[in-house]
Amino acid sequence: AQSVTQLDSHVSVSEGTPVLLRCNYSSSYSPSLFWYVQHPNKGLQLLLKYTSAATLVKGINGFEAEFKKSETSFHLTKPSAHMSDAAEYFCVVETGRRALTFGSGTRLQVQP
Amino acid sequence: EAQVTQNPRYLITVTGKKLTVTCSQNMNHEYMSWYRQDPGLGLRQIYYSMNVEVTDKGDVPEGYKVSRKEKRNFPLILESPSPNQTSLYFCASSPGWSQGGLEQYFGPGTRLTVT
Numbered sequence: 001a002q003s004v005t006q007l008d009s010h011v012s013v014s015e016g017t018p019v020l021l022r023c024n025y026s027s028s029y030s031p032s033l034f035w036y037v038q039h040p041n042k043g044l045q046l047l048l049k050y051t052s053a054a055t056l057v058k059g060i061n062g063f064e065a066e067f068k069k070s071e072t073s074f075h076l077t078k079p080s081a082h083m084s085d086a087a088e089y090f091c092v093v094e095t096g097r098r099a100l101t102f103g104s105g106t107r108l109q110v111q112p
Numbered sequence: 113e114a115q116v117t118q119n120p121r122y123l124i125t126v127t128g129k130k131l132t133v134t135c136s137q138n139m140n141h142e143y144m145s146w147y148r149q150d151p152g153l154g155l156r157q158i159y160y161s162m163n164v165e166v167t168d169k170g171d172v173p174e175g176y177k178v179s180r181k182e183k184r185n186f187p188l189i190l191e192s193p194s195p196n197q198t199s200l201y202f203c204a205s206s207p208g209w210s211q212g213g214l215e216q217y218f219g220p221g222t223r224l225t226v227t
Contacts, residue, residue: 102154
């Protein structure tokens, strides 16, 4: 069975500093992986997706993620945080029955 | 505008009173799904549908029903709501494998309170 673990429930960074949100997955095959973002009182928006092409995936708003099969990781990064990045981020794995399993989420706080 | 719509956005109801939350998408997507979001648990899938007249259980289907009579609509039915179904509900749609994509597009959410 596929599963995903987000290693930090909360991350706090200062504006202008790098962001790292960690995600490990478990899968019996090479899955499709996604990062979604949810701003307060909003729906979910797709940030980026990995579907077995390039291992470094670029998304919207300057975010990127690297698929590392040897480490079963798919960490999300951004070189410089902006106040508007404050939100909850979900790492998601495709389960093989065309459905998605969500991690429990990481709340990113950006300090001025 | 391509979108997934849900109605109502907010609903307060009482235990046992049947309710339906509607979901509609205008992107001709094959795949539709319902999730509930609870603090600390992320999103958990309730039911999904790969196409018209094809539905299947997700991870937490108990207490819910769905139907998919038309491609664009996927209503969620709570026959006898209970307080443990108080949650934030999201509908999503996806092109599906045969249409070349798996990423899901989410509606704005329905906040349900059952007293």
